[in-house]
Amino acid sequence: MSIAVIYGGNRSNGNVETLTKLATQGLMIEEIYLKDCVIQPIIDKRHAAEGFTDVSDDYNAIIDRILPHDILIFSTPIYWYSMTGAMKNFIDRWSQTLRDPNYPDFKALMSSKKAYVIAVGGDEPYIKGLPMIQQFQHIFDFVGITFEGYILGEGNKPGEILQDLKALSAADHLRKDLQ
Amino acid sequence: MSIAVIYGGNRSNGNVETLTKLATQGLMIEEIYLKDCVIQPIIDKRHAAEGFTDVSDDYNAIIDRILPHDILIFSTPIYWYSMTGAMKNFIDRWSQTLRDPNYPDFKALMSSKKAYVIAVGGDEPYIKGLPMIQQFQHIFDFVGITFEGYILGEGNKPGEILQDLKALSAADHLRKDLQ
Amino acid sequence: MSIAVIYGGNRSNGNVETLTKLATQGLMIEEIYLKDCVIQPIIDKRHAAEGFTDVSDDYNAIIDRILPHDILIFSTPIYWYSMTGAMKNFIDRWSQTLRDPNYPDFKALMSSKKAYVIAVGGDEPYIKGLPMIQQFQHIFDFVGITFEGYILGEGNKPGEILQDLKALSAADHLRKDLQ
Amino acid sequence: MSIAVIYGGNRSNGNVETLTKLATQGLMIEEIYLKDCVIQPIIDKRHAAEGFTDVSDDYNAIIDRILPHDILIFSTPIYWYSMTGAMKNFIDRWSQTLRDPNYPDFKALMSSKKAYVIAVGGDEPYIKGLPMIQQFQHIFDFVGITFEGYILGEGNKPGEILQDLKALSAADHLRKDLQ
Numbered sequence: 001m002s003i004a005v006i007y008g009g010n011r012s013n014g015n016v017e018t019l020t021k022l023a024t025q026g027l028m029i030e031e032i033y034l035k036d037c038v039i040q041p042i043i044d045k046r047h048a049a050e051g052f053t054d055v056s057d058d059y060n061a062i063i064d065r066i067l068p069h070d071i072l073i074f075s076t077p078i079y080w081y082s083m084t085g086a087m088k089n090f091i092d093r094w095s096q097t098l099r100d101p102n103y104p105d106f107k108a109l110m111s112s113k114k115a116y117v118i119a120v121g122g123d124e125p126y127i128k129g130l131p132m133i134q135q136f137q138h139i140f141d142f143v144g145i146t147f148e149g150y151i152l153g154e155g156n157k158p159g160e161i162l163q164d165l166k167a168l169s170a171a172d173h174l175r176k177d178l179q
Numbered sequence: 180m181s182i183a184v185i186y187g188g189n190r191s192n193g194n195v196e197t198l199t200k201l202a203t204q205g206l207m208i209e210e211i212y213l214k215d216c217v218i219q220p221i222i223d224k225r226h227a228a229e230g231f232t233d234v235s236d237d238y239n240a241i242i243d244r245i246l247p248h249d250i251l252i253f254s255t256p257i258y259w260y261s262m263t264g265a266m267k268n269f270i271d272r273w274s275q276t277l278r279d280p281n282y283p284d285f286k287a288l289m290s291s292k293k294a295y296v297i298a299v300g301g302d303e304p305y306i307k308g309l310p311m312i313q314q315f316q317h318i319f320d321f322v323g324i325t326f327e328g329y330i331l332g333e334g335n336k337p338g339e340i341l342q343d344l345k346a347l348s349a350a351d352h353l354r355k356d357l358q
Numbered sequence: 359m360s361i362a363v364i365y366g367g368n369r370s371n372g373n374v375e376t377l378t379k380l381a382t383q384g385l386m387i388e389e390i391y392l393k394d395c396v397i398q399p400i401i402d403k404r405h406a407a408e409g410f411t412d413v414s415d416d417y418n419a420i421i422d423r424i425l426p427h428d429i430l431i432f433s434t435p436i437y438w439y440s441m442t443g444a445m446k447n448f449i450d451r452w453s454q455t456l457r458d459p460n461y462p463d464f465k466a467l468m469s470s471k472k473a474y475v476i477a478v479g480g481d482e483p484y485i486k487g488l489p490m491i492q493q494f495q496h497i498f499d500f501v502g503i504t505f506e507g508y509i510l511g512e513g514n515k516p517g518e519i520l521q522d523l524k525a526l527s528a529a530d531h532l533r534k535d536l537q
Numbered sequence: 538m539s540i541a542v543i544y545g546g547n548r549s550n551g552n553v554e555t556l557t558k559l560a561t562q563g564l565m566i567e568e569i570y571l572k573d574c575v576i577q578p579i580i581d582k583r584h585a586a587e588g589f590t591d592v593s594d595d596y597n598a599i600i601d602r603i604l605p606h607d608i609l610i611f612s613t614p615i616y617w618y619s620m621t622g623a624m625k626n627f628i629d630r631w632s633q634t635l636r637d638p639n640y641p642d643f644k645a646l647m648s649s650k651k652a653y654v655i656a657v658g659g660d661e662p663y664i665k666g667l668p669m670i671q672q673f674q675h676i677f678d679f680v681g682i683t684f685e686g687y688i689l690g691e692g693n694k695p696g697e698i699l700q701d702l703k704a705l706s707a708a709d710h711l712r713k714d715l716q
Contacts, residue, residue, distance in 0.1 A: 085268030447622030
């Protein structure tokens, strides 16, 4: 099984990155940091006669990097009770790829994948992060990805995630599942 | 009562814009179209010694436009079961404004406001849009905004919202409340 | 189309009953008041060798009354952010009927039905009632019922629902849909 | 810290009971099995001139047993994506106790407590059990209980919970927290 991690945060070595590294320690993973990429918000042309316009940013390159993998890990700090805007823009663009003649197998390829979500927040993530988990379920359902599991962790200041023993333990379990 | 509408969609005359116009017909409103603005994703420096860096994009100008109003209407198409990435990036940046010495009263001003959400989606928005509504509640709670109500509408192709009689009726009720 | 209403409340002429009557005014409906029935909590014998034991209460008679109808309306006051315990006990017993040789077609019959939920609560039902709506979606999905729509209304003291104009309007729309 | 566990299931040695025993192993706990108690559905007389009528069932005795404790653990199988009807009837009756002159301090006493939820279900409990968790949050908020945490486990047939290593590990963490 081959694994790609999509990091949605913009802080280097942030809490969710730390937690994700623990969950993937010792495994070969393809790591994508959205903070180092330019991803334009989608221009919705689903109903335009001319169809979508090609966008020259880093989005397609990211798609090319994730498509070969069996497992996708969405790793995001919880900003305002959801994934980061950067990660949301990335997912919004899937609507374009679903209609992109250059990616005729996008949905079929996505539907063969399994996904995990790892998210860390500072304001009661175990409760207030649940709508985001439900949204990921809907997102994954739409393209046919199997939602294998998620880890919610609590942390605000740098390094605080290391005090969330439950999250660390869950990361440990995930690492065993991924092996 | 003075009203600002924040449009999160990028399609002109999209379904949610249509529904929002019906809900605000005849009222003086300040209209902000995020699609015409550049809003950078937040660079999280909450924990950096130097603090946040000024960003030269359109974000602060939008904040300046919404702060004088009593009522905020967040009008967004439902992309992938949540607000658009553009709107999410806009809200993510509030974390910066909350610490911005140029906006010492940001939270106090926001906490005196009332908000509505109007959202239109194509895939069972009455059910699959609910996590987004819960997130808006958490967002508004955090800054003290009173969540006065929301309208979920169903529509995919341009103009389809006009067939969602329940949503049109709810827009009519909202218009009366706003007068 | 023939309609059965299942009332979960125990107060005569309660707010949700009032709202439901408005939504069904002038229609032939079969009305079931759970408050007038004895429904034992389920004794879970799904995994017992001997299977479920017949229970002599009013449950099967209710099932017999709802099965012939095309549309089920679940009408419940929101107690503690969910359906009443009486309605929950009624639904819990479906697990028994799903294995009851006297009802070999239970799931098939249920899966041909459409359902609506009408619920009234006193503590921010438009937000805090949403998890209950999500649960009804899961419940209906399990047996294959189509979840056609729901109305949430606000009311605490007797008669207060008549001040929730949005709910009244939604009831009016529902009545037209049911005709 | 003294602990009471309220079991909502009706099957002896069911999966959630097993998980709860692991989480409380070696601790002094007061155990309440709702299956062995008679709890009438609430008759809502909040708005009746005469007020609530005394009910002669086991409910008050359970309240008397839980009130002295600092920590309440709500342990329930997930029936139809929520707590059992028996547990719901128990909680519904709190509305009566909140107005019962024999329990003038009910809310004050409850608000000093911490609570945990342990729940096991067979149909994607990690996702489909989340609305129930949100409801418990609302329930606890209403009476001022602090929601300390929850464990969701997966299991259907007797004993299956022992294969959910994540849940077992979470139970182990909870046991350490409770010591």
